[in-house]
Amino acid sequence: TQLLEQSPQFLSIQEGENLTVYCNSSSVFSSLQWYRQEPGEGPVLLVTVVTGGEVKKLKRLTFQFGDARKDSSLHITAAQPGDTGLYLCAGGDYKLSFGAGTTVTVRA
Amino acid sequence: DVKVTQSSRYLVKRTGEKVFLECVQDMDHENMFWYRQDPGLGLRLIYFSYDVKMKEKGDIPEGYSVSREKKERFSLILESASTNQTSMYLCASSFGTAYEAFFGQGTRLTVV
Numbered sequence: 272t273q274l275l276e277q278s279p280q281f282l283s284i285q286e287g288e289n290l291t292v293y294c295n296s297s298s299v300f301s302s303l304q305w306y307r308q309e310p311g312e313g314p315v316l317l318v319t320v321v322t323g324g325e326v327k328k329l330k331r332l333t334f335q336f337g338d339a340r341k342d343s344s345l346h347i348t349a350a351q352p353g354d355t356g357l358y359l360c361a362g363g364d365y366k367l368s369f370g371a372g373t374t375v376t377v378r379a
Numbered sequence: 380d381v382k383v384t385q386s387s388r389y390l391v392k393r394t395g396e397k398v399f400l401e402c403v404q405d406m407d408h409e410n411m412f413w414y415r416q417d418p419g420l421g422l423r424l425i426y427f428s429y430d431v432k433m434k435e436k437g438d439i440p441e442g443y444s445v446s447r448e449k450k451e452r453f454s455l456i457l458e459s460a461s462t463n464q465t466s467m468y469l470c471a472s473s474f475g476t477a478y479e480a481f482f483g484q485g486t487r488l489t490v491v
Binding site: 311312313315316366367369370371 | 410421435469471484
């Protein structure tokens with residue numbers, strides 16, 4: 272089983288601040304995905320990173336895939352209350368496994 | 380609009396009952412997954428299927444079985460429900476592992 276560890280588990284910040292969420296593994300992944308989940312809903316895909324060293328931007332969200340394809344990060348610039356949610360990384364060549372997630376709370 | 384539909388949002392069952400959770404997708408996806416989600420543990424894979432009648436154990440298959448008789452439908456079966464199976468159950472489908480997984484809204488199962 273390819274394990275994914277996410278940190279921190281919880282993050283609470285003020286609107287306008289920046290935040291970074293990490294996803295780490297001892298295994299190499301051919302790709303990693305980031306999902307966001309809101310209460311009462313299933314996770315929804317934000318981005319897939321495929322190439323080592325790749326950086327993808329989605330408005331105020333920046334995703335990076337480590338050079339060795341063992342880790343990834345999600346950076347949110349000028350966070351807004353609408354960014355509140357559970358952020359999950361996922362990957363796997365054979366079966367799709369998820370990290371435990373980071374619960375992000377952005378206070379107005 | 381793509382859709383993964385789970386048969387129930389909320390379910391309450393008694394210990395020892397046989398429980399069926401149904402999932403249907405309308406995207407002609409090959410892969411389907413069943414996860415359970417518990418606070419602090421994230422999504423843990425119970426079973427997945429990459430084709431009709433094909434199934435593979437995930438990380439926590441004990442106490443569960445699955446059935447995929449048709450491409451669009453993937454059922455999770457709790458043979459004899461126990462209180463430690465109280466959880467949120469999420470079904471997902473995708474074209475392949477590296478492709479986006481689409482999730483249902485989840486079934487919150489309580490076993491009393």
